[in-house]
Amino acid sequence: MLRSLILIPVALIGFASAAQIPVHEVSIEPPLLPESTSNELLYLHRKLVEIESITQNEEKVGKWLKAYLEDQGFTVELQEVSEKRYNLLAYGSKRDTSILVSSHIDTVPPYWPYYHNKTTDIIGGRGSVDAKGSVAAQIIAVLGLKDKLLDDISLLFVVGEETGGDGMRAFSDLENRPDYDVVIFGEPTEAKLVCGHKGIIGFTLKAQGKAAHSGYPWLGVSANDVIIEALGKLLILRDHLPWSKKYGNTTMNFGYISGGVAMNVVAETAEAKIAVRIAAGTPKIVQGLIINALKDVKTKAQELGGDLDAVWVSEGYPPVDIDCDVEGFKTMTVNYGTDIPNLKGDHKRYLYGPGNIFVAHSDHEALKKKELEQAVLDYRRLIIATSLSHTEEEQNDM
Ligand SMILES: *[C@@H]1O[C@H](CO)[C@@H](O)[C@H](O)[C@H]1NC(C)=O
Ligand SMILES: *[C@@H]1O[C@H](CO)[C@@H](O)[C@H](O)[C@H]1NC(C)=O
C-alpha cells in the first residue's frame, strides 16, 4: 500500500518562539481513486444498500440497477428466475464476451438501514458487505476500463444466492448463454483471492413416534428419544469425518432441533436440521457415513413402531477449488458456500470482494470506504491480469 508520511510544521507563524513549537506528524494518504470516481462509487453503493432486497424481494433493487447500468451505456437483459425476481446481464457492444464479472443482489434478513459515519469512514447497513460492496466496486471497476477490454466484459447480478442459488442455476441453464473463459465472483473475502471453499450437504432428520400419556410411556414411542439417540451418534461421527490440509475439518452443525408438544405427552414427531461443511471427499461419501451411523437407531425405532429418516436438502457439492494464480494478491480458503459451483462450464474462476465475511450476516455489517475503493482497483487488476493470461493461452493454442 502506498503511504507517504509528510512532516508538516503546524502554525509556525504567530508564535513568539519557534523553538518551542512541536512538529506534528501528519500522515497524508494519497487518495486511492479520483474524487469523482470515489463519489460515484459511494453513490452507487448507497443506493443499492438503501433498497431492501432480502431474498425473494429483489425486484426493486434489480429495476433500479437496470436503469443505472443502461444510463452508463450497457445493454441490460433481464432473466426471470421466478415471479418478479430477475437476474441482470449487462454488456457493451457484444453479448458474447470472454469475461464475466458477477455477484448477487439479494441479502439475508433482517433489513438494516444504510449509514456512513464520516468521522470513521465506516459504511454500514444490510448488504453493505454481502454483497453490494462487491456489486458497486465491480461496476465502477469495469466502467474505468478501456474500450477494447470493456467490450469483452459482461456483468451478471443474480438473485437468490443466500438461499441456495436459484438465480445462478437459472443463469447457468439459460439458452444462448455465452461460454465465458473467465468468471470473477464477488463475495466478501477481505480483499484476498480465495483458492477454494468447503462443500456442503444439508439434511433434515425426521423421527416418527407414537403419542401416549407420559405416565404410560411404554404405550407410545418417543420421537424425542429417537432423535436424541440419533444426534448422539452424529456427535461421535462428526469428529471422524473426512478432512484435508487445504480446508481443515469437515464440520457438522445442528442448527435447529424441535420435537413433541408438551412435557406430559410422549412425543409423536421430532426433527433436526443439520448442515455439513465438507472439507474432503464428496457429499455421497458423507451421506454414506451418516446413514451408516444412524442405522442401528433407525432399526430400533422401527422395531418399536417408530421411524427415522434423513431428508436431504439437495445433492450438495464437494469442496470447490478456485483459481487464485494472480500475482500481487493475498490468498485464503473459506468455509462458506458461494454461487461458484452453480455456474456450470469450463471457465477459470476467481473469488474476490471487499469486506469481512464475519460481519456479513450480522447486525453490524459494515466496511470502510477505503476497502470499497481498494476493491475497485483490485477488480481492475484482476480483470486485466486474467484477460492477458487467457489471451496468451489462446495464442499458445494457435
Ligand atoms: C461516528 O463514529 C464515532 C466513533 O465510533 C462516534 O463517536 C460518532 O458518534 C459516530 N457518528 C455518527 C454520526 O454516528
Ligand atoms: C480438527 O479436528 C481435530 C480433532 O477433533 C482437532 O484436534 C483439530 O484441532 C481440528 N482442526 C482444525 C483446523 O480445526
Ligand SMILES: [Zn+2]
Ligand atoms: Zn454473499
